[in-house]
Amino acid sequence: MVAVLPGAGITGVLVRVSGSQGGRAGASGTADLATGRPAAPDAPFRVGRVTKAFTATVVLQLAVEHRLHLGGTVQHYLPGVLPSDLPPVTFVELLDHTSGLPGGSADDGESDPARFVAERSAIPRRRRSWPRWRESR
Numbered sequence: 431m432v433a434v435l436p437g438a439g440i441t442g443v444l445v446r447v448s449g450s451q452g453g454r455a456g457a458s459g460t461a462d463l464a465t466g467r468p469a470a471p472d473a474p475f476r477v478g479r480v481t482k483a484f485t486a487t488v489v490l491q492l493a494v495e496h497r498l499h500l501g502g503t504v505q506h507y508l509p510g511v512l513p514s515d516l517p518p519v520t521f522v523e524l525l526d527h528t529s530g531l532p533g534g535s536a537d538d539g540e541s542d543p544a545r546f547v548a549e550r551s552a553i554p555r556r557r558r559s560w561p562r563w564r565e566s567r
Contacts, residue, residue, distance in 0.1 A: 442469030486525055493521075500525070 442459030455471035492498035498507060503518040505511075512519060523529035 444469060444471065444473060444475045446471070489521055489525065 446455045457469035457471040459469045461469045500521045519529045
């Protein structure tokens with residue numbers, strides 16, 4: 431299926447496409463280097479950076495439904511998700527990537543939420559400020 435894997439740290443590739451007419455799935459490469467087990471088309475996998483768009487869509491839908499205020503904080507709506515000693519993080523800051531929260535990596539602990547939050551909390555926040563823009567007609 432894939433002639434060349436895209437990077438040294440990538441050992442396999444999974445592809446799934448589906449729609450109203452059905453779908454297709456395929457796999458190439460190795461799932462487990464220790465055993466040599468091949469990648470399986472039905473294996474779970476991370477969606478990657480595309481999840482940001484889905485998350486933003488849901489947040490905006492909740493705001494339209496008045497179930498969430500974009501100026502509200504993560505700490506208010508999701509208590510305990512972020513450490514209590516962090517300054518407030520608003521949904522606007524999350525959506526425009528100015529919250530100062532550090533990003534992830536290939537081994538970002540997604541399977542262990544406590545580890546994920548603990549590692550991110552140890553990194554100092556650096557808020558970015560953007561210049562104010564005026565509407566141009």
